[in-house]
Amino acid sequence: MDFLELLINALIAGVLLGGFFAALSIGLSICFGLLDTVNLAHPTLIVAAAFCTFLLNDVFGLDPILAGVLITPVFFVIGLVIYTAYYQFFEKNSAEALRGLAFFFGLLFITEVILIMVFGVDHRLVNAAYIGKSMGMSLGTIDVSIPYRLLVAFAVAAIMTLGLQMFLDRSFFGRATRAVHQDMMALSLMGVDPVAIKRIAFAIGLGTCGLAGALMIVVIPIEPAVGRLFIGNVFAIVVLGGLGSISGTLIAAMILGIAESVVSTFFGPSWAPAVSFGILLGVLAFRPTGLLGVGDTR
Amino acid sequence: MIRILANRMRIWLVAGLVVSSVVLSGSFINAAQAQKGPIKVGFSMALTGALAGGGKQALEAMKIWRDDINAKGGMLGRQVDLVYYDDQTNPKNVPGIYAKLLDVDKVDFIVSGYGTNLIAPAMPVAIDREVVFMGLFGMNNNKKWKYEKYFQILPAGPDPAVGFSSNWFEAIKSFKPKTIALVAADAEFARNLKEGAVTNAKRMGLEIVYNKNYPPKTADFTPIVRAVNAKKPDIFYIASYPNGSAGIVRALAEVGSDAKAIGGGMVGLQFAGIMAGLGPNLNGILNYDFYVPEPTMAIYPGSSELIKRYQEKVKTEGLKTDALGYYLVPWAYAYVDILGQAVNAVGKIDHDAIAEYIHKTKFTTVVGDVEFGDNGEWTESRTIVVQYQGIKNNDLGQFAKPGTRKIMLPEDIKTGDVQPFNALR
Numbered sequence: 001m002d003f004l005e006l007l008i009n010a011l012i013a014g015v016l017l018g019g020f021f022a023a024l025s026i027g028l029s030i031c032f033g034l035l036d037t038v039n040l041a042h043p044t045l046i047v048a049a050a051f052c053t054f055l056l057n058d059v060f061g062l063d064p065i066l067a068g069v070l071i072t073p074v075f076f077v078i079g080l081v082i083y084t085a086y087y088q089f090f091e092k093n094s095a096e097a098l099r100g101l102a103f104f105f106g107l108l109f110i111t112e113v114i115l116i117m118v119f120g121v122d123h124r125l126v127n128a129a130y131i132g133k134s135m136g137m138s139l140g141t142i143d144v145s146i147p148y149r150l151l152v153a154f155a156v157a158a159i160m161t162l163g164l165q166m167f168l169d170r171s172f173f174g175r176a177t178r179a180v181h182q183d184m185m186a187l188s189l190m191g192v193d194p195v196a197i198k199r200i201a202f203a204i205g206l207g208t209c210g211l212a213g214a215l216m217i218v219v220i221p222i223e224p225a226v227g228r229l230f231i232g233n234v235f236a237i238v239v240l241g242g243l244g245s246i247s248g249t250l251i252a253a254m255i256l257g258i259a260e261s262v263v264s265t266f267f268g269p270s271w272a273p274a275v276s277f278g279i280l281l282g283v284l285a286f287r288p289t290g291l292l293g294v295g296d297t298r
Numbered sequence: 299m300i301r302i303l304a305n306r307m308r309i310w311l312v313a314g315l316v317v318s319s320v321v322l323s324g325s326f327i328n329a330a331q332a333q334k335g336p337i338k339v340g341f342s343m344a345l346t347g348a349l350a351g352g353g354k355q356a357l358e359a360m361k362i363w364r365d366d367i368n369a370k371g372g373m374l375g376r377q378v379d380l381v382y383y384d385d386q387t388n389p390k391n392v393p394g395i396y397a398k399l400l401d402v403d404k405v406d407f408i409v410s411g412y413g414t415n416l417i418a419p420a421m422p423v424a425i426d427r428e429v430v431f432m433g434l435f436g437m438n439n440n441k442k443w444k445y446e447k448y449f450q451i452l453p454a455g456p457d458p459a460v461g462f463s464s465n466w467f468e469a470i471k472s473f474k475p476k477t478i479a480l481v482a483a484d485a486e487f488a489r490n491l492k493e494g495a496v497t498n499a500k501r502m503g504l505e506i507v508y509n510k511n512y513p514p515k516t517a518d519f520t521p522i523v524r525a526v527n528a529k530k531p532d533i534f535y536i537a538s539y540p541n542g543s544a545g546i547v548r549a550l551a552e553v554g555s556d557a558k559a560i561g562g563g564m565v566g567l568q569f570a571g572i573m574a575g576l577g578p579n580l581n582g583i584l585n586y587d588f589y590v591p592e593p594t595m596a597i598y599p600g601s602s603e604l605i606k607r608y609q610e611k612v613k614t615e616g617l618k619t620d621a622l623g624y625y626l627v628p629w630a631y632a633y634v635d636i637l638g639q640a641v642n643a644v645g646k647i648d649h650d651a652i653a654e655y656i657h658k659t660k661f662t663t664v665v666g667d668v669e670f671g672d673n674g675e676w677t678e679s680r681t682i683v684v685q686y687q688g689i690k691n692n693d694l695g696q697f698a699k700p701g702t703r704k705i706m707l708p709e710d711i712k713t714g715d716v717q718p719f720n721a722l723r
Contacts, residue, residue, distance in 0.1 A: 006528055010521050017518045112346065120618025121350030123540055123566065125575025127692055132579050134552040147520055147552040220517055221544040221572060225347045225386070229515040264521040269512035270484055 005142045010265040011258060012146060018257025019154030022250045023215045024230055025237040026160055027208035032235070033244035034181045035198050035205075037086065038100065041107040043227035043234055045206060048111055049075055049213020050222045051119050057126040064126045065156060068214025072207050079206025082107065083199045108227075115224035123221040131218060153215040157250075160211060164204075165246045177201040181244055236280050242293025251291055255279060336379040337372065337641075339364075339634065340405030342395040342420070344412050347387025348514070348540055351569040353412045354619035356434060356630035357382065358608060363631045363638070373641045385411050392419040400427055406647055409634060410434050410450070412626065414487035421445065430640075430649045430656070432633045433674070435626070437462065437490045440673050447653040448674040451633040453588060455679030456671045459494030462681055463535070465707040466562050466586060467498040469683045469716050473558040475532035479508035481522060481546075482537035482563075491537035491563040499535070507531050512542065519549035526555070533559050540566025544576060551579040558718045561585040567686075568625035570694055577692035582722035587684045589624050589665075590703040594711035600664040601628040622698055632663040683707045687714065687722055 024046060031039045049071055056067035090100040130148035137144050168174035176197045179187045184194045216222060237256060241248030259279055260272040283291060344353030360380060368377050381403050385391045392411065399405045400423070408424060409432040410417040417436040424431035425445050433439060433450030438459045440448045455461030478499045482492035489511065499506060507529040512522060523546065526534055534557040536546055543564040550560065561584040566572050568587055573580065589595060595602070608623040620626075637652075639661055644651045661668045669677045684703040689696065696702050704714030 006524060009524055013518060013520050013524075020517065116346055116350075116618070118618075121346060121354050122571035122618075122620060123351055123544065123569060123575070124571055125544065127575070127577070132548055132551040145553055147549075149548075149552075150518065150520075221541055221575065223348065223350065223540075225350075226541070233515070260516075261518065261521045264512070264516075265525045268510040269516055269522055270510065272516070273513050 005144075006265055007262070008139070008142055009144055010262045012144060013150065014258030014261030015254055016146070016150035016154045016257070017261055018250075018254035019157040020150065020215060020219050020253075021233060021237055021257050022161055022253035023153060023157035023208070023212045025234040025241075025249050025253055026157070026164060026246065027205040027212065028234050029238045029241065029244065029246055029249040030164070030177075030205035030208075031202055033238055033242075033249075034177055035202055036181075037083075037202060038104060039205075040101070040104040040231065041111060042206075042209070043230040044108045044111045045075070045078075045209045045227075046212045046216055046230075047222055047224065047227040048115060049209045049211075050217040051115055051124065051213075051224075052210075053214040053217050054119075054124045054126055054222070057128075064128055064214045064218050065152065065211075068156075068211040070210075071213070072210030075210040076203045076207035079203030080199060082206065083202035086202075087195060087199070112224045112227075119224065121223060123223045124217065125221045126217050128218065149218050153219055156211060156215055157253075160208060161246055161250045164208075168246060173197070173200065178244070233276075236277065240280050240283055240290055242290030245290065245292040248290060248292030334376060336377040337374065337407070337647075338379045338381050338403065338405040339407045339409060339637070340381040340396075340399035340403055341409045342385035342392050342399075342411040342416065343382050344387040344416060345384035347385075349387040349413050349416070351540060351566070351571065351620055352435075352626050353387070354617075355608070355623045356412045356626045358611060358617065358619060359604070359623070359627040359630035360634050362604070362607060362611070363634050367635075367638050373638055374645065374647070378638070381405050385416055387413075387416070389415050389419045392416055393423055396420050396423040400429075407432075407637060407641070409637065410436065412630075414439060414490065415485050417450070418486055421448070424448065428649060430637070430652050432637050434630055434633050437487045438494075438675075440675070444673065446657075446672075446674075447649060449633075449636070449653075449656055449670045450674055451629050451636075451665070451668070451676075453665070453676050453678075453680035455681075456673065456675050456677060457494075458675050459490045460497050461494070461679035462491060462586065463495045463498050463562055464679060465681055465683045466535075466584065467495075467502055469584065469706045470533055470559040471502070472716060473532060473718065475502075475504060475558065477507045477529070477531045478504040478533040478535060479526045479529055479531035479557070480506065480510075480535045480537075481508070481526065482511050483539045483542050484511040484513050485539060487565070488537040488539065488563065492535070495535045495537065495562060499533075504533065514539065514541070516542065516545065519545040520553050522546070523549040523553045523555065526557075527553065531557050533557055535562040536560065537563035538565065540569060540572060543567050544572050547576050547579050547583065555719065558720075559584050559716070560719045570620045570622045570697070573697050574692050574694040578689050580686040581689050582717070582719040583686045584706070584716060584719070585684060585686070587625070587682050587703065588680075589628055590682070590684055590705065591624065591698055592700050592703070592705050592711070592713045594705060594713055597711060598628060598664060598666050604628055604631055604664050621694060628664045632665045632668065635663050636661045636668060680708070682711065683716075685714065685716055685722070687717070 028042045031037045052071045053067040056062040134145040134147045187194045237252045241252035256276045263272045263275045383395045414437040417439045430447045435452045436450040482488040543566040608627045640656045671677045683706040706716045
């Protein structure tokens with residue numbers, strides 16, 4: 001395997017891995033980026049969705065992605081409930097800064113405990129026709145192999161990102177959500193209830209956990225605490241992409257995915273986190289608002 | 299005649315007094331011991347987090363031991379209580395837990411949680427308090443400390459880092475390898491293991507063509523496997539934790555490898571959930587183990603019965619833990635059993651005397667006879683090498699029967715011949 005073959009395979013693996021990272025981060029981009037809600041429990045709720053996927057796959061033999069589609073509305077409803085509680089107890093009283101943070105910390109721990117009580121602490125994996133196999137192809141003299149599980153993760157993440165981007169750009173609700181981020185008072189004066197908008201936007205962000213959880217268990221084995229490993233990554237991606245920018249989140253995820261894959265291939269995997277966070281610091285030094293962020297217009 | 303009868307009565311009276319005084323003094327001693335309350339054995343355990351799959355089964359095994367020893371009269375005539383806290387598989391939590399166990403809970407003995415990374419931060423506390431410290435699956439934790447009251451149950455021999463993989467390197471000799479690649483998780487246990495593997499590789503005269511660590515939160519292992527493949531090693535040694543082990547096995551299934559032997563120190567492949575999840579992807583992996591359901595494992599008397607009791611406990615109590623328990627149950631039972639045997643033999647809570655007794659004694663346990671060397675490690679290595687063979691699907695039941703994890707070494711319990719990785723794919 002020569003250098004070029006390794007490089008091309010690393011780049012493809014990085015793009016696919018970036019798709020997976022984007023799926024994990026996209027909901028947080030809405031909750032944190034657009035709504036200023038520091039939802040630390042987001043990765044753990046993705047793990048909860050992954051366990052639901054496991055259950056549907058194990059008991060009913062459902063394909064993990066189909067299971068993810070089915071549980072997405074459930075997580076949408078959970079999002080409505082969580083935001084309502086968060087608003088009533090913290091945001092309404094302007095106590096969202098520190099106490100709100102504590103609320104999401106608490107939610108993280110409670111979710112983990114519930115998962116441990118229901119599913120135990122064992123690692124769980126799912127099986128599907130596309131897991132453990134790869135698509136091989138030749139580009140001239142270069143052999144490329146693409147793991148189907150990462151390809152599926154990438155495709156689903158791309159559809160999620162494009163769908164959300166179009167929804168936020170072209171629908172009234174999407175524009176209202178951006179308006180909430182920019183000027184809540186002006187939105188109220190136009191007769192729109194900003195709290196209702198925020199509640200539904202938060203629920204959409206949390207709804208993405210359904211599909212992201214399905215992708216998580218397709219890509220990696222899960223156990224109740226595995227979400228903690230991704231807290232740093234998902235927040236880094238949202239900040240790097242630019243707060244509230246869906247397409248920025250996708251690009252940032254790709255950059256970190258490619259960086260991780262290429263560095264792992266050529267310099268050793270232990271350098272990958274340093275390079276990824278080095279990129280984050282470098283970008284923020286020159287573009288404090290992130291790659292596609294427009295800054296705080298309030 | 300009357301005098302003779304009087305003498306006999308006097309003798310009976312004296313004998314009766316002696317017997318009753320002995321009985322009563324025994325009762326008083328028992329009553330006094332009972333007043334002291336139970337003997338407390340304290341420890342941290344990974345009940346959540348990445349190693350909880352092992353930690354939970356270890357805890358259940360320790361509870362079985364507690365019930366067994368209490369049924370036999372306990373330690374020093376006192377009942378035994380286990381006092382434990384979840385360390386969340388996080389080394390940062392460990393020193394605080396042991397300080398609390400000793401200072402607040404006032405435990406009589408401490409034993410370690412599961413695994414090298416969680417034993418290491420407890421060592422300074424045990425040394426500072428000068429107490430006996432039993433370790434559960436520690437890899438060379440006492441190398442720098444040389445603490446004379448530390449003993450651990452991982453059967454890796456007097457030089458554990460090297461002894462752990464020595465049988466594995468013996469097993470691959472038939473491939474006549476020339477080159478080796480090594481990958482390890484960036485954690486204490488895996489790094490120690492890889493260090494030992496490097497020593498064994500050098501002894502065999504193997505050229506090391508790749509030697510890297512990976513961070514624990516690595517999500518995709520295909521770049522690592524590709525980078526290793528690019529070096530075309532004959533042998534691929536992996537020292538990994540559960541998430542990494544499963545990820546690497548999946549990446550191997552997707553990318554493939556021409557190495558003749560792959561595996562070595564992959565933790566987690568012994569856990570029921572991971573074995574069932576990976577199923578046929580495991581075929582060909584050559585890995586370490588300590589107990590597998592092969593007929594030759596009868597050399598550990600009592601182990602299979604203990605495992606059956608554990609499996610029954612899991613079923614009847616509906617425990618959310620490893621359904622099989624082969625990996626840790628016998629060892630977690632044995633390490634506290636040795637402590638119990640030693641305390642009862644010494645007859646008092648004297649940590650110096652107990653440590654001295656453990657050093658000079660050969661213990662009979664469910665994992666066979668155990669002797670400890672000066673550094674608290676086993677005097678001989680009893681790590682077994684297994685190869686995953688003939689796995690057809692994801693049914694967990696197949697892993698409870700002989701044949702899916704055949705023993706390659708040691709010779710005296712061998713149940714199969716090692717085959718090249720790709721011959722079993």
